[in-house]
Amino acid sequence: MSAPQVITLSNVSKSFRIGSASVVAVKAVDLRIPQGQFISVLGPSGCGKSTLLRMLASLDEPTTGQVSVWGARPADLASRHQLGVAFQDHALLPWLTIAQNIAMPFRIAGRRIDHAHVAALIELVGLSGFAQARPSQLSGGMRQRASIARALALNPSLLLLDEPFGALDAVTRRHMNIELQRIWLEHKLTTVLVTHSVDEAVFLADRVIVMSGRPGEVIRDVTIDFPRPRAPDLMREPAFHALVDELTLCLSPGGEGHQH
Ligand code: ADP
Ligand code: MG
Secondary structure (H helix, E strand, C coil), X not given: CCCCCEEEEEEEEEEEEECCEEEEEEEEEEEEEXXXXXXXXXXXXXXXXXXXXXXXXXXXXXXEEXXXXXXXXXXXXXXXXCEEEECCCCCCCCCXXXXXXXXXXXXXXXXXXXHHHHHHHHHHCCCCCCCCCCHHHCCXXXXXXXXXXXXXXXXXXXXXXXXXXXXXXXXXXXXHHHHHHHHHHHHCCEEEEXXXXXXXXXXXXXXXXXXXXXXXXXXXXXXXXXXXXXXXXXXXXXXXXXXXXXXXXXXXXXXXHHCC
């Protein structure tokens, strides 16, 4: 029997204890993500986006409900090294060079380092010439790009990105969006991107999920069917603006996400 080609979150909730109080971070999320889909997650700060990704990455356990990745537990996927993660809090190791950091997943998996692949990734994220630099010698944006390269090192089948472009200037961010689309089109790797940028969410995704303020629930699930490859010109089209406006409204106070 072949594994189901889908990621499912079934009635997933997550609560945290803070002292004697309990905070519900994520509430009753039901999602089906088909293999190869690029999904963007939007929502106000503190609504549980990172928690959702952490549960997919097996870094957190749901309090109730179930997460299944292609019929397996997230932890199984992680132990098979099929998971690529670039999280805000996944810092590079300061004592290693950029090349060594990007090669780290090979060491963790006990595999021989594919130096050509590491070099190609360094070029891909625009860090040529910095392979031997230490993280402290790079800007915040450059470090973010290095962590994306590290996430891609083992050709993961699931890529989880938590606000990976937050510290980038607009031009670099645009460039990284195009590059990420290119990588995704080449490999069709299932990708979940958490972002604050509605433009970025719509530009990159097959589907955009909007979460409400805490406790985070899915309040919108929109299919984005602009043809690919998408060029930056798309961002000037009225249909693109209409979608961005609609989703922005959904996120803003008084918008759909804040009505009771
Ligand atoms: P987002 O990524 O959408 O900004 P998070 O998923 O980081 O939100 O957090 C959602 C909520 O869960 C927040 O209220 C946060 O304080 C709480 N939370 C997250 N992680 C923990 C933790 N390890 N312990 C206690 N509370 C947490
Ligand atoms: Mg977060």
